[in-house]
Amino acid sequence: MATDAPLHPLSDSDSDSSLDAGARASDCLEELIAGHRRYQRGEPVHYQNAAKDREHYADHQCPRVAVLACADSRVPPEIIFDQKIGHLFVLRVAGNFADDDNQASMEYALQHFTPPPALIVVLGHERCGAVKAAVDCFDPHPQFSPSHGPAPSSRLLALVGRLEEAVLGTKAPAASPGSAPADAGAHAQRIDQAVRRNVMINVDKIRANPVIRQAGVWVMGGRYDLDTGEIEWLTDPPSRGGA
Numbered sequence: 684m685a686t687d688a689p690l691h692p693l694s695d696s697d698s699d700s701s702l703d704a705g706a707r708a709s710d711c712l713e714e715l716i717a718g719h720r721r722y723q724r725g726e727p728v729h730y731q732n733a734a735k736d737r738e739h740y741a742d743h744q745c746p747r748v749a750v751l752a753c754a755d756s757r758v759p760p761e762i763i764f765d766q767k768i769g770h771l772f773v774l775r776v777a778g779n780f781a782d783d784d785n786q787a788s789m790e791y792a793l794q795h796f797t798p799p800p801a802l803i804v805v806l807g808h809e810r811c812g813a814v815k816a817a818v819d820c821f822d823p824h825p826q827f828s829p830s831h832g833p834a835p836s837s838r839l840l841a842l843v844g845r846l847e848e849a850v851l852g853t854k855a856p857a858a859s860p861g862s863a864p865a866d867a868g869a870h871a872q873r874i875d876q877a878v879r880r881n882v883m884i885n886v887d888k889i890r891a892n893p894v895i896r897q898a899g900v901w902v903m904g905g906r907y908d909l910d911t912g913e914i915e916w917l918t919d920p921p922s923r924g925g926a
């Protein structure tokens with residue numbers, strides 16, 4: 684990539700609508716990566732223009748990318764990808780899982796914006812509290828899963844249940860010979876496995892959505908590192924025109 688400068692100027696005239704979906708998705712991914720590099724360097728270009736962007740987008744929006752991210756306060760997509768108001772269609776829920784409601788929102792974006800978003804990103808993150816809660820629920824280890832605190836509500840239990848598949852597909856921390864308790868490092872690794880698996884499960888779920896599939900949208904998955912700010916992409920960009 685030659686530059687980390689924004690690919691799209693403020694005066695977005697929808698000039699990229701003539702490109703096919705794969706070409707637009709590729710441009711969008713490139714801009715996300717460039718924006719993320721700006722964020723990592725501490726050189727964002729959009730934050731300081733938020734008031735100007737607010738005025739510009741008061742009567743329309745032009746989201747080129749939809750992001751399904753966790754509600755975690757440390758993982759704000761607009762900041763992490765250094766994108767301006769009007770350019771990201773963000774859906775957030777603890778555990779960043781795809782359900783009927785947020786998939787319906789994606790379908791709305793695809794059907795009502797011109798040009799429609801060309802890229803959907805499922806963004807999980809390190810040390811996700813929702814994923815940890817799911818691990819604690821479906822494979823509790825008393826030494827890592829303290830029982831104090833208020834009992835979870837039925838709604839919270841239902842949310843955690845959405846992450847069951849991600850947890851059950853990972854391996855429990857290995858116990859040392861002699862039935863010694865699993866160590867905290869192994870437990871943390873197990874949570875991280877579930878974070879990654881949860882991203883991929885939901886990438887596949889979104890890719891299987893017929894409306895999204897028909898639109899030729901790219902669906903990518905990534906894991907955000909809370910310590911370094913790095914994003915590890917868990918999927919490769921698809922071949923042109925595919926999802």
Ligand SMILES: [Zn+2]
Pocket residue numbers: 753754755777778779808810811812813814
């Ligand atoms: Zn989280």
